Amino acid sequence: MTDDVPAQITLFPPSSDIETSYWGSLAPTLWHAGLIWRDYEQVAFNLNPVELRIWCTFTDREAFNAWRQHELVAKRCPEILASKIEVIETTTPWARHDERCTCEESSAFGLNGHGFGNRKSVLYCCDCLGYFPNHRILELIGNIYGQLQSWALISGHVYDIWMLTADLENWALNELRSPTSELNSSGREFTRLVRERTGKQVWYCLFVQSDARTNLCPACNRQCTPAKWSHKRFVCHNCNLVY
Ligand SMILES: [Zn+2]
Ligand SMILES: [Zn+2]
Structure with missing residues (x-):
C-alpha cells in the first residue's frame, strides 16, 4: 500500500460531450482542492451507458476517503456528487510513490x-x-x-x-x-x-x-x-x- 492512492473514478454522464458540460469539472476541482496530484486523465467512452473515466492519484488516504465532503468539491460539483459514482483503487507501476510526512511537527x-x-x-x-x-x-x-x-x-x-x-x-x-x-x-x-x-x-x-x-x-x-x-x-x- 502506498501513501498516495491511485484510483479510477467512473461517472455516468448523459453524453460523451463533456467539454460543454459540468461533467468534466470533477478532476480539475479535485486538483484545485489539493486532493489529487497534477497528472490525471479523463476519457469519455461511448458505451451504453456513456462512461467518463478519470484516472488520478489522491495525495493521501485522507483525501481518498473524504473527497466527497471537501467544500470546494461540494460547491463546484453538486450534480456530480448527486449522481452515480464508482471509485476503485488501482495500481500505477510506472509512478513513483513516496512516503507521506509522518512527523508530529516538522522542523x-x-x-x-x-x-x-x-x-x-x-x-x-x-x-x-x-x-x-x-x-x-x-x-x-x-x-x-x-x-x-x-x-x-x-x-x-x-x-x-x-x-x-x-x-x-x-x-x-x-x-x-x-x-x-x-x-x-x-x-x-x-x-x-x-x-x-x-x-x-x-x-x-x-x-x-x-x-x-x-x-x-x-x-x-x-x-x-x-x-x-x-x-x-x-x-x-x-x-x-x-x-
Ligand atoms: Zn516529516
Ligand atoms: Zn548563498
Whole structure:
C-alpha cells in the first residue's frame, strides 16, 4: 500500500460531450482542492451507458476517503456528487510513490517545483523527507496556495522545454539554474512567504548541474556545508538554498 492512492473514478454522464458540460469539472476541482496530484486523465467512452473515466492519484488516504465532503468539491460539483459514482483503487507501476510526512511537527521544509521527476508535492519535510499532501499545504499557507501551485506548474513546463526543445533549451536551462532567473526569484520569494506563514525554516531547492556543484553558493559565493539529508547537496544558510 502506498501513501498516495491511485484510483479510477467512473461517472455516468448523459453524453460523451463533456467539454460543454459540468461533467468534466470533477478532476480539475479535485486538483484545485489539493486532493489529487497534477497528472490525471479523463476519457469519455461511448458505451451504453456513456462512461467518463478519470484516472488520478489522491495525495493521501485522507483525501481518498473524504473527497466527497471537501467544500470546494461540494460547491463546484453538486450534480456530480448527486449522481452515480464508482471509485476503485488501482495500481500505477510506472509512478513513483513516496512516503507521506509522518512527523508530529516538522522542523524545516524543502520547497520544490515540478520537473526533475517531481510532479507531485511542492513541500517536503526535512526531518523524515516525506511529502506534504497538497490539501495540507493549503491549510498551512492559506491564500498563497494557488499562486504557489501555478509557479510549480510553470517550473515543470520550463523543465519540459529544457528537455524537449532545441530552440529554447538555453533559455530554459538558465531559468532552472540561475539563482536570479525569473523562475527562481519567484520560487525564492515563495520560500520566504511559506517561512513567514509557518514560522519554520524553508529551504529552496535550486537546480545545479552536478559537475558545477561545489561548496561555494551559486547565489552569494560563500562557503557552504553539506546538507544533513543528502551527501551530494550543500546548504547555504545565508540564502536559504539547498543545491
Ligand atoms: Zn516529516
Ligand atoms: Zn548563498
